[in-house]
Amino acid sequence: MTCLTDRQIQKLYKISCxxxxxxxxxxxxxxxxxxxxxxxxxxxxxxxYFGGVLKHNPKRPEWPExxxxxxxxxxxxxxxYATLARAGYFPVAKLKTLRKLGSCLQGHPHxxxxxxxxxxxxxxAHCAGMAVGMAIAAKxxxxxxxxxxxxxxxxxxxxxxxxxxxxxxxYKLDNLxxxxxxxxxxxxxxxxxxxxxxxxxxxxxxxGWQVIEIDGHNIxxxxxxxxxxxxxxxxxxxxxxxxxxxxxxxxxxxxxxWHGNPxxxxxxxxxxxxxxxxxxxxxxxxx
Amino acid sequence: xxxxKLFLSKKIFNKNVDMEATREGWGKALLNLGEKDPNxxxxxxxxxxxxxxxxxxxxxxxxxxECGIAEQNMMAVAxxxxxxGKIPFVSNYAVFSPGINxxxxxxxxxxxxxxxxxxxxxxxxxVGPDGMSHQALEDMAxxxxxxxxxxxxxxxxxxxxxxxxxxxxxxxxxxxxxxxEKTPVMTSQKxxxxxxxxxxxxxxxxxxxxxxxxxxxxxxxxxxxxxxQGIDAEVINNHTIKPMDxxxxxxxVGKTGVVVTVEEHQVMGGMGSAVCEVLAKNCPVPVxxxxxQDTFGESGQPDELLEKYGMKAKHIxxxxxxxxxxx
Numbered sequence: 001m002t003c004l005t006d007r008q009i010q011k012l013y014k015i016s017c018x019x020x021x022x023x024x025x026x027x028x029x030x031x032x033x034x035x036x037x038x039x040x041x042x043x044x045x046x047x048x049y050f051g052g053v054l055k056h057n058p059k060r061p062e063w064p065e066x067x068x069x070x071x072x073x074x075x076x077x078x079x080x081y082a083t084l085a086r087a088g089y090f091p092v093a094k095l096k097t098l099r100k101l102g103s104c105l106q107g108h109p110h111x112x113x114x115x116x117x118x119x120x121x122x123x124x125a126h127c128a129g130m131a132v133g134m135a136i137a138a139k140x141x142x143x144x145x146x147x148x149x150x151x152x153x154x155x156x157x158x159x160x161x162x163x164x165x166x167x168x169x170x171y172k173l174d175n176l177x178x179x180x181x182x183x184x185x186x187x188x189x190x191x192x193x194x195x196x197x198x199x200x201x202x203x204x205x206x207x208g209w210q211v212i213e214i215d216g217h218n219i220x221x222x223x224x225x226x227x228x229x230x231x232x233x234x235x236x237x238x239x240x241x242x243x244x245x246x247x248x249x250x251x252x253x254x255x256x257x258w259h260g261n262p263x264x265x266x267x268x269x270x271x272x273x274x275x276x277x278x279x280x281x282x283x284x285x286x287x
Numbered sequence: 288x289x290x291x292k293l294f295l296s297k298k299i300f301n302k303n304v305d306m307e308a309t310r311e312g313w314g315k316a317l318l319n320l321g322e323k324d325p326n327x328x329x330x331x332x333x334x335x336x337x338x339x340x341x342x343x344x345x346x347x348x349x350x351x352x353e354c355g356i357a358e359q360n361m362m363a364v365a366x367x368x369x370x371x372g373k374i375p376f377v378s379n380y381a382v383f384s385p386g387i388n389x390x391x392x393x394x395x396x397x398x399x400x401x402x403x404x405x406x407x408x409x410x411x412x413x414v415g416p417d418g419m420s421h422q423a424l425e426d427m428a429x430x431x432x433x434x435x436x437x438x439x440x441x442x443x444x445x446x447x448x449x450x451x452x453x454x455x456x457x458x459x460x461x462x463x464x465x466x467x468e469k470t471p472v473m474t475s476q477k478x479x480x481x482x483x484x485x486x487x488x489x490x491x492x493x494x495x496x497x498x499x500x501x502x503x504x505x506x507x508x509x510x511x512x513x514x515x516q517g518i519d520a521e522v523i524n525n526h527t528i529k530p531m532d533x534x535x536x537x538x539x540v541g542k543t544g545v546v547v548t549v550e551e552h553q554v555m556g557g558m559g560s561a562v563c564e565v566l567a568k569n570c571p572v573p574v575x576x577x578x579x580q581d582t583f584g585e586s587g588q589p590d591e592l593l594e595k596y597g598m599k600a601k602h603i604x605x606x607x608x609x610x611x612x613x614x
Contacts, residue, residue, distance in 0.1 A: 111370075111399050119370070120398040123390055129360040130395055133367020133375075136352065141371075160391075163360030 004051065004220065012219045015086065016046035017278055020248045022082035022095055024271045027262035030099040033107065036245035036258040037076035037152065040183045040216070044241055045083040047222035048148070055145060058088035061115040067145045068134055070119045072127030073152035073181065074108035075260070080117065081105050089116035124155035128164035128178070135168070135176040135236075146230060149178045154186030156197045162207070168236040169208025176236040177229040181216065183245040185256035204238045216241030248275055288514070289489050289507075294477035300511070305472040309465035309501065312447025313406050314339025317376055319448075320455050321347045327455065328368050328375045330354055332361050332383065337467075338408040340378040362388040362403070366395035369402045374455055381407030381423030381464055389429055396460050397433045404454045405430075410440075410464035411500065411551030412579065412596055413589035422584040423464070428556025430462040431529045437461040437482060438528040440499040440550070440558065443472045446526065449480035457482060466551070468589050470501035485532035487539065491521035494607050495539040498549035499525050499558045502598055506549055509603035520607060528558050533565045540566065545614050546574045547606045551598060554578040573613035575606040 004012075019042045027033045048054050048069065055067045071080055078098060085092045097103035104113035108122035121127050131149035138145060155161055168176055180200070188194045201211045210232045214221040222241065229237035245259070246252025249271040252263075263271055289295050298304045320327045321343050329343045330352045344351040354361035358379060365375040377384060385392050385405060396403045410423045431438045437457060441447040447465050454461040461482075479486070488503065489510050498506040503524050510520040521539050525532070540546060546566065548559030559576040566572060579596055593599050 120394065122398075123394055126359075126363055126391055126394050129363025129391070130367035130370070130399075132360070133364035133369075134371050135367075136364065137368045137371030137373050140349070140373075160357075160359040160363070163355075163357035164363065166357070167354065167360060167364065 004223065009220055012046050012051055015050050016042045016219070017248070017275055019046060019079065019082045019086060021272055021275050022086070022092070023078045024249070024263060024268050024275070026078050026082065026095050026098045028265065028268040029096045031262060032099060033078060033262045034075040034260050035252055035262055036185060036255070037073065037181060037183065038079040039249060039252065040243040040245045040247045041076055041079050041150070041181050042247070043217045043219050044179060044181070044222050045079050047219045048226070049083050049087045051219060051223045053223055053226045054148070058116065061089060065143070065145055067148060068118050069148045069150070070127045070131050070134070071109055071121055071150050073124055073150065073155060074121035076181070077109045080109060081114070084114070084116040090114070124152060125158035125160045127151070128161055129167070131176060131178070132164050132168050132171070132173065135173040136171060138175055139173070145175070147176050149176070151178055151180050153180055153182045153184065153191050153197060154194070156200065157195045165204060165207040165209065172208070172234040173236045174232055174234050177226060177239065178237065179239045179241055181243055182240050183243045185245045185259055187259050189256050200240060208235060210235045210237045211240060212237065213240045213242065216243035217247060248278065250274060290487050293479065293486055293488065294475045295488065296473055296475050299471070299473050299507070306469040307444040307472055308467060308469050309441060309444050309447040310339045310408050310467060312441070312444035313378070313408070313451050313463070313465050314342045316448045316451035317378070318342040318346060320452065321350065324374065324455070326373050328352060328373050329378055330361050330365050330375055331378045332356055332358050334379055334408070338378040338380070338406065358384045358387040359391050362391035363395050365403045366391070366399055366401040370399060374402060374404065376404045376406060378406045379408065380421065381410040381426040382421055385426060385430055385462065386423065393433055397435050400435070401460065402458060403460050405460070405462045407462060407464040409467045411466050412584040412592045413466055413468050413551060415468070415589045415592060416586050418586040419583035424551070424553045424579050424584065425556070426462070426464055427528050427552050427558060431561060435459055436529065439463040439482065439526055440528055441465065441526050442500060442503040442524050443470060443474055445472055445474045445476065445478070446480055450526065453480060453482050464500070466501060471504045473504060473507070483527045483530045483532055485527065485535040486524045487521060487535065488524050489520070489522040491519040492542055493519045494611055495521045495523060495536070495543045495546045496549065496603060496607065497523045497525045497536065497546060497562050499528065500551055502549050502551055505598065505600045506603055508600040509607065512600060512604055513607060518607065518611070525558060525562070528561055531561050531565055533569060536562060536565055537570045540570050540572050544572050545610045546572055547603060547610050548574065548576045549598065549603055550578045552578050554580055573610050575610040577602055577606055
């Protein structure tokens with residue numbers, strides 16, 4: 001198991017803080033896009049790409065043995081783009097082209113034009129089945145890579161989510177790890193008001209999954225949960241990452257209206273001031 | 288009269304013409320492809336025997352994925368297999384796939400550039416007694432509007448076999464429709480098949496009858512009858528709805544100056560509409576379109592339905608005369 005020192009963990013929080021700043025700048029430049037989920041998942045993405053979870057190589061995005069990371073809730077792609085850029089997949093300067101005409105950084109991810117982006121997505125839940133297909137293919141070929149699929153909690157409303165969950169259970173896909181951004185908001189409001197989702201842990205368990213619940217802002221927990229997931233035999237794993245939407249920017253935190261909105265100039269300046277003064281001190285309560 | 292270069296069946300107009308459902312061609316081709324290529328996978332949603340992928344399943348169980356009645360997930364799983372280098376064939380009724388999973392076809396398959404082959408079984412009104420819910424009359428319309436999608440509607444079981452093999456060799460998504468009922472085998476092993484190349488089954492100079500699927504047989508029967516009445520009809524097997532063979536169509540129309548289209552599909556958005564798009568851009572002429580006229584079907588025997596909804600030889604003959612009056 002990866003055992004990181006406190007100093008290494010501190011470094012990771014500095015990276016996630018940098019990614020959050022990138023997200024704010026990108027969304028300001030774009031003039032549209034999704035703030036809350038992107039900020040909320042910065043620590044998870046940092047753990048995956050910088051914390052030793054993913055087998056990947058920014059110099060060889062097509063490396064056949066790489067772990068596959070699929071993003072189902074494609075609307076939080078600013079965090080994916082910022083993470084990939086900071087990991088060296090493409091120049092950071094490109095980030096400001098988000099959602100601009102001719103840019104490869106589409107409003108929802110497009111597979112064919114961004115190094116490191118595995119799938120085109122947009123309509124939520126579509127990706128869950130794709131991940132199942134990739135995991136089945138990997139098993140058929142005796143490949144050792146892990147398939148990761150990042151999903152939102154809102155998309156648990158979609159029927160197809162449960163079609164995919166049933167199949168992953170049927171095929172005992174222990175090379176498949178889902179991470180759910182459990183931030184309790186979706187476009188129309190708080191998730192349990194829009195359409196009750198709980199008990200999510202029990203639901204996945206009866207579909208044949210192992211479920212691990214973590215604090216999605218605790219980078220150490222994210223890394224450890226992913227390590228644990230890889231060790232689980234004959235079951236797909238759902239890591240429910242409890243997160244705070246808009247994490248790191250106080251006026252965005254917990255507010256569902258920030259699901260699909262970008263900051264304006266003034267809000268962006270305020271957000272960046274807050275993030276810079278944090279200086280990597282975005283430690284979760286559980287750390 | 289028949290195009291000799293196409294080696295059509297010698298028994299084509301005999302009473303003992305071979306009869307086989309087009310879905311048999313799909314099933315047999317899947318088995319053959321499974322033997323040739325270990326990357327071929329077949330997915331089905333609880334319709335294994337009726338879509339004829341049981342031949343593949345019996346031999347290659349490890350590469351057969353039973354998805355349960357979950358068509359959306361089935362298409363998404365197929366996309367994941369394709370992005371991992373597999374060649375997945377999705378075998379289901381057209382009303383469910385792409386009827387239910389169109390968004391997964393659009394995003395997971397087309398936008399991801401996934402090399403998925405989609406078989407739409409029980410297409411057309413000739414499904415019969417199951418009634419309107421099970422009669423796919425919109426599938427070509429919703430598939431041909433998707434960028435990058437190839438759409439095929441072969442005319443008999445042999446051609447369906449060839450089309451399935453051709454689909455596996457084509458890089459990119461392909462939709463292929465076929466039917467439940469036994470229909471005449473018009474072609475032979477030697478008849479050529481190429482995606483994007485329409486075949487002139489019968490040459491003529493007075494009218495171009497452009498058809499697809501098993502209804503080609505009705506078109507040929509109509510042409511025989513018209514011949515007796517002094518009208519020399521050209522019959523085109525327009526099996527590739529997309530990309531359409533504009534060259535063959537325009538060349539034919541340049542000679543005949545009038546068109547009748549025939550398909551087991553809504554006339555809105557189907558093969559006939561696609562022909563009209565080609566004509567409007569290149570060589571506008573009068574067109575009559577046979578198919579379902581903005582209506583669903585109903586329960587009945589296949590022949591009764593084709594009769595009631597106007598897709599038999601006699602309807603084609605009437606449409607030819609009407610079209611020719613408009614020349």
